[in-house]
Amino acid sequence: MNFTALLVISACFFSWNSAKYHHHNQDEDKELKYLLEPLVYAEVIARRGHTVVLPCVMRFKPSHYRVKWTKIEPPSQGVENIVLITNGHADKQYGSVGPRASLLRAHNLDVSLRLIDLELEDDGSYRCELINGIEDESVIITLRIEGVVFPYQSHHGRYRFTFFDAKEACAEQDATLATYKQLYRAWTEGLDWCNAGWLSDGTVNYPVLQPRPACGGDLLSGIRSYGPRHKTRDHYDAFCFTSTTKGSVFFIPGPFSSAEAERACRRDGASLAKVGQIYSSWKFQQLDHCDGGWLQDGSVRFPIIHPRERCGGIAEPGVRSLGYLGKSLRLYGAYCYR
Template sequence: SVDLRECVSVVIALDYATELTQECVQIVYLCMVENGHGLSVTSHPSRVLSRSGGNATLPCTIHRDQSLAPNRKMRIKWTKLTFDLLTEVDVLAAMDYHKRSYGSYHGRVHLCGSSPSDASLVIEDITLDDYGRYKCEVIDGLEDATVVVSLDLEGVVFPYSPRLGRYNFNFQDAERACREQDGVVASPQQLREAWRGGMDWCNAGWLSDGSVQYPITSPREPCGGQNTPAGVRTYGLRNKNMNHYDVFCFTSHYNGHFYFLPHVTKLTYDEAAAACRRDGARMATVGHMYAAWKLSGYDRCDAGWLADGSVRYPVARPRPRCSPTRPAVGFLGFPDKKHKLYGVYCFGPGR
């Protein structure tokens, strides 16, 4: 017989430590449904993909022995698991007609309830912070059963360092910087997916679990050695207050319009900000540019100011004088804001 709660803890720890193989997923599934006490819950699929601003249904199906009498006091509880697995964030609790949602989920979550056995959770108006693993727990008298579902978001990971140069963020600074760029600190899983998509970046950056890593697709001497295999290199968990690195941010779709503002002359930073305001918009962030480039195929060879004072340009179609070998977001650094050398990228209401 299997202690389901102990099994789930092992599974979650394993999934955070490494990516699950198909064989492992099958073992996890068997582990989830096996408790031998007439009550179990399952989730199919165990991973759900959505996007910022969208909706998602996290599946949870109750399997209850038919010989058991109906129990109107059966309790359903959804929580979100933190990366360190030490705490859980309450999302929703329900018993019969009584339901309650918590914190930032209040008013955005409800049970699907398509049948008495359906304990699936519906999340509306998804935010970047909703990404992660959720636990569905069903309590029926003295028995309980649990299953874990992952909510993944379609989006893009991008590296970020400040005007001061590389390795100037402690963890709290890194979180603030990603927020300012309309993103959140990326998770290890999100960085690994970005690496699989071809991301190659030699500077080490913070991730959401407090680790510091960087993705290498083309091994070379300055980035861990030419003879080392490609992969995501890690420094492990670091001191969030004392250690300083860059950061990898994650952003998803946004509600609004990202665009290059045509202008007769080149602009200083202040002139660029004023031009966006006159157009009923604001200066775009780095997150806006990466999302438009990766998720919408935005392509423009013109260098333009962004809100953080950097100058960048998104190239979806490689060509001479832009990005000749591969799609990329070009980066010209943080120029003197008084230079009249660039255009501007704006972000405003949807058109």
């Protein structure tokens, strides 16, 4: 490692049982007057492609008001990330989320936000704000896209991505750069990785469960951070995040070269799987196969749900990589996506 790694231990920002809310009059002890505090659904969990409702309910309607839904985290660059504004009669949608957003209106006091066809970028925190002059108030709901974080490396080797390269590499593999919260959750679920990678906020981190000499020596387990790095001068790997897909991954036995594997997938009406797609099928469809197979990026991998001796004696479930091998090698099968 070229830099001293700092241990960053994060706490959960939202719980199932309470929501953060903000009063514009700065009186933090004052009860919410118009909006109900969401006692159960402060965090809503959904998967990519699904529909979700972020709850926001009024106790009663003031005579004149507007309700504004804003995506507040991760923060957007420069401008407020407004999703929808309503005056109770007409709604106006904004930005990339807006076309998929509407108010639920299950009853006369319901201003809950309904989002359809969820995308990976929809993950984050949203504010429901009732605007009524000096009595403005708001509640905050977190939408968590259920998914999986995976480390990703350039085919040229370790630490080759600028921030923008890393962002593009994740997108090419049907994923996005992971957020810090997503990496933290993955660490609590068992992700242990020595190589540092970019996150969506421009920081560089790596998660360690078992401290060892090759992973920063005697530092404690946790999310080790280099902090913000220069987005064009500094080079690292990437931590990518993906969720469910509309299709699924299946295996065709070889042996194939990379080009032969691609043709084999096409004969079955499919294409070589992307790395994010094989992780998604492993996570959500329990894809379990011992044989190495080519993927679209030229790597060879295999997914394991139930570790066993004949699968290399690997102790933990996961998607295992054999690396980027010569594409002319006729040794492996094909993982196809359809």
